[in-house]
Amino acid sequence: MDFQLTGKRALVTGSSSGLGEATAKLLAAEGAEVVIHGRDEARAAAVAKTIREAGGAATLAIGGLDTDAGADGVATAALSDGPVDILVNNVGVFDMSMDWTTTTPDHWADIYNVNVISSVRLIQRLVPTMRERRWGRVIQIGSVTGHLSSARQPHYNATNAARDNLAQSLARELRESGVTSNSVAPGGLLTDVNKEMLIGFGKANNMGETWEEIEPNVTRALAPNDVGRIARLDEVAAAVAYLASPVAGYITGVTLHIDGGWYAQ
Known part of the structure; x- marks a missing residue:
């Protein structure tokens, strides 16, 4: 299937490894110019180099998203070669060892800042120009734990529910604008x-x-x-690429579960 991404520019946060890397590589293979983001410039540059060697286009945006200043720097770098049409908010952290007895209020605040507010920072910096151009795609990467929670990692599970809700709220805000907002919730990766x-x-x-x-x-x-x-990384990346494409223009405000039919924790 042709995802019709030629000529589009995509920022994929946390794309120096893992699902972000797989997503950026697939978007580039489908014709999009991708902005590789991470804190480690050497790792991000290696991903961009691989994409270019495969015939794709890739630039870099280096920095953290846990502060307003960091988000300013990343947004500026992402926009330096043109407007961003697709924003994939993939950055996130988790800790499988944490539970209700070991998480503190500071843990809750820290993970909410990274997993939710970092997305808000980039939405506020990049989506207004999408609305002006009347085309754009915003995709949150969460987890099935936002829907099927467990006693472990309560703070992480709650951020995934927030990411899904954020995507739906943004879709309402962007109604009839040509910009869609969705969430992808993988199971195990x-x-x-x-x-x-x-x-x-x-x-x-x-x-x-x-x-x-x-x-x-x-x-x-x-x-x-x-x-x-x-789940294999390319299976989840394919779902993200579909939602990022023009062919998915009638899908907004949804959470797409890529979890194999996960039925318990």
């Missing part, structure tokens, strides 16, 4: 770091010795879903 952790967990709990043996068992234990495996 098979990053290199997660795969290593899951293999260790599986071996420690007698779930097998190889990834092929361990994956279905660890999925049932930690992320039970109807497909029976962990």
Whole structure:
């Protein structure tokens, strides 16, 4: 399918690794000029280099989004080569070790600042020009935990619910403007770091010795879903690319769950 992204510019936050990197690479392969964002310039530059070597177009925007000054710098860099048509708010943090007994009010404030307010900062800086041009796409990356919460990571789960709500509220604000706002909520994601952790967990709990043996068992234990495996990065990136494209112009204010039919925690 042609996502019709040639000539569009996309800022993907947190795109120096993981899902952000996969999303930026796919958008670039579909013809968009992408702005690679991260705190580590060397890592972000390596992603941009890979995209250019594959025939795509990529620039850099380096800096944190946890302060207004940081967001100013990132927005300025992103806009230096032209307007941003697509904003993918992918930056987020989590800590699977945290629970109700270990999270403090400061933990709640810190994660809300990174996972929610950082998105608001870029929305306020980039969306007004989208509205003026009467075309744009804003996509929040959250998690299925915003809908199916658990006792662990209550502060993280709450930020994902907030991200979904933010996307819907923004859609109402942008009604009839040509700019859409949606959220993507993945389940488990098979990053290199997660795969290593899951293999260790599986071996420690007698779930097998190889990834092929361990994956279905660890999925049932930690992320039970109807497909029976962990999501691949390119599967979630494809959903983001679709929502970012002109062909998804009649979709706004929704949360798209890419979770294999996750049915329990």
